[in-house]
Structure formats: structure tokens, C-alpha cells
Amino acid sequence: MKKFEYAQPKSIDEVFQYLEDPDSVIKSGGIDLLDLMKEDLIAPKRLVNIRSINQLSFVRENEDGTISIGPNVTLSELADNEIITKYFPALREAARLIATPQIRNAATIGGNLCQRSRCWYFRSIDFDCSRKGGSHCYALFGENKYHAVLGAKSGCAIVQPSGTAVALMSLNAVLVISNGKNEKQLDLNEFYVEPAQDITKETILENNELIVEIIIPKEMRNYKNRYIKLKEKQSYDWPLADVAVALKMNGIKCEEANVILGSAAPIPWKSKEAEFELKGNRITKELARKAGEASMEEAFPLAENKYKIRLFKIVVYRAICEAIGINPYT
């Protein structure tokens, strides 16, 4: 790990002053950042510690009915929060199932959304792959057991690792992003970058931009939402396949459906095919199965990850059933 400066701004304004220097990088919990720095994958000149800025740590119910989450809320705080538990079990479950208690106590939701790919070639300094400016992808024809089954045709097969992103996207979350001068609101849907757009970036965030708030729209409280994560180990683990669904129901009829697949593609993947099956229809187990099948219609597995197709079909089915209180196992 290279030497670096450590800036300790006391206010959000001060953060932006530091960020004017392009060699500054935001540090929140530091879990992902330290991992990347130890491997010398990044060598920022200055870390700007935002973790001590309490104004960025809140969960609140606003007067207009929206729910706001500050980027510095830790994953444990999120999992224990009453408002989140009451309205958004999908988000609670996603936070609760990430990593270990120790990591959840330190890691923040802002950092979780911005963490970089876990592709083992990307994480090793020995492989100069396309995402790091090299000429090819080692995973497409290499070890790709945990890589993408959707959207990987454009030359990089990473999967987006953030569990909270999957849940938040199903809840139509909006990010408030600021550079100190301008503030913009952006659908989480538009936050992640596909390799075809820019293979070197996973999010649209610029170096001088800070996520200051995450907003969940009011109507999402009425969506039945559920998150399920399948992993290889019984203990903590990265997901093999994780799915969040949020359904607006009128009795047994589904009026709106969001079906988001995690660990499937380079971005949290909105399955239009599965959503199409559900929207406007009465949800039965048969329909949920059909939606599961539909979610993998466009799948393009690599040599070692065909198993994921079966997993996603099943997890989508289960998440839909459990969201609306049908027992998927009988």
C-alpha cells in the first residue's frame, strides 16, 4: 500500500473543498477502499474521511411520505432500523445478509453501492484486464464460475456485487448526488454503467461527486417487497444469485412489478421479461414460475456458470411467492 494523506473534514462543505483536487478519494467505512489500496489497484494521494460527518447518517420519514437514508448509515444500522424493517423488508434483508457482523458495523450503504467488482482477475494486480485498461478479459475464457450470465457480451463479465443496490433498485430508489455546486437526483436505475458504455467504470459517479441522500418514493411503501440471496456457504458469503422483487398488488392482481437480479450481470439487472409476465396478471405459483423462466430467456452463460440459470429461475419464483405470502415450497 502506497502512502497517502488523510483528510478529516468536519462538514460537507469541507468535503467538497478537498474533492476539488482530483487526487482525493472519498472514504466512508473504508472496507472496499482498503482492499483496493492494499493490492495497489488504486493509490490515491489523499483519502477524505466522510465517516465522521454525522449529517450524512440518518434514516427519516419525510413529510411528503418519502423515506430518506443517509449514505453513512451502516449496514447494521440499516438492518436494525424500524422504518426500514416496517416498509422495506427487501432492503432490511439485503443489508442483514451482507458479509459479517464486524463488516456490517463498519461498512456504509453509500460505500456498498459504490464498491468495485469482485472479479478475481480485476482484484489481482497480476492481470491487466480490459477493465484496468488492458486488451482483454481473462474471465470470458478463464475461471468464470461466479461471473455474469446476462449482459456480458460487451467484453467484461463482472457481476455487480452490491446487495443493497438490488433491493434499492426494486424500490425505485433515487440518489441525490452533489458536487458542492450542483445537486442532482438520479434514478438508481441510471447509476450503474454497462461495459459497453464504459468498461473502466462501474458507476456514473465522478471523482468530485458525493451521494448525499438515498430516497425511496412514497408509493413504494405499498409494494410487497422481498429479497432472497443464495450463497455457497451456510455462513456469510457473497451471493451466487440474489433477487429483489417489489409488487404493487390489487388483491391477487399485480399492477406493477419490479424484478431485479443481483450477481447476474455487470449492473443490477432489471428483468423486463419477468416483470412483463407479472404485470396486469393474477399471481399464482404457475405465473411465478413462468416469470422465473422468463428472467433467464436472454441468458448467455459462460463455460463454468450455467448453474446460475437454474438458480435464478428458482430464486425469482421464490421471491415472488414470498413477497405476496404464498409458500413456494408446498
Added chain:
Amino acid sequence: MKIDLEFTLNGKNVSIETEPGKRLLDLLRKDFKLTGTKEGCSIGECGACTILLDKLAVNSCLILAGQINGSDIITIEGINEADVLHTLQQKFLEHGAVQCGFCTPGMIISAYALLLEKPDPSYEDILNALEGNLCRCTGYKQIISAVQDSAKEMMQD
């Protein structure tokens, strides 16, 4: 560039001038000579380096010194009264929950954090609390029994 840190370490106010980019693990082991906290993986996977930061269990291998100013830190050296083992330490011995012992400090700190929050934890609670602590020797069964037994005894006190 060095910075001055002041914080509480095992109940005592301490101060030190150090590099803000130093890992808390190194600060504890090298500067304060508290070598009970162990380094296993250095990447947040094994839990050997677990300490309490403001009453929460965290991996000291992934926390930078710059972040701890003003906080309250407890390591394995700080959970017992002088010369008397803490109930958890005693029960770990009695249950054979220590073999090579490398995971033990982290394991005990995670269990300690659990009992602070939930004095009467369920079996599930114990599994969840110890999820981030790997043990390659015991098979975990003895560790879980030791925590259950400690909770029982500490409730009586």
C-alpha cells in the same frame, strides 16, 4: 504527516501521535503492545483481529487510525478485572473451546459484543454473532456451548 489521537483504550484515556493511515490493528499491536488481538487474513474474512469500537465488534485490520479519535476501544486485554478471567474466558477454557487459540481473542470479543446487546441470546443469535469469526480447530460446537454457558452464568450474577 502525523496526527494526534486521543481515545479510550480498555477504560483508560490514552493519546498518541501517529500516521492516520496506520491500521488500527498495527496501532494496537505495535504501538500499544497489545498483542492479544491477532492478524489472520488482513481482509475482513477471519475475525481474528476483532475489537470493540464504541461497543460494536469490528475488524481492526480494516479500520484506519485516523478514524478512531474520541472513540472507546476495548481489546481482549480489557474485558477482565486484573488477575481474574472474564466469564467468557473461563467458559472457553472449561468447554475446550480453545485449541490452537489463534481465533480465541476475536471469538471472545464477538461473543462479548453479543452479550452486551443481548444478555440472553438464542442459539441463532450466537451463530449470527460469531459468523465473522473463523476457527480451524474446534468445529465451533464447544465455542457455542461456552457462550451459552457464559450467558447463563452472567445472568445469574
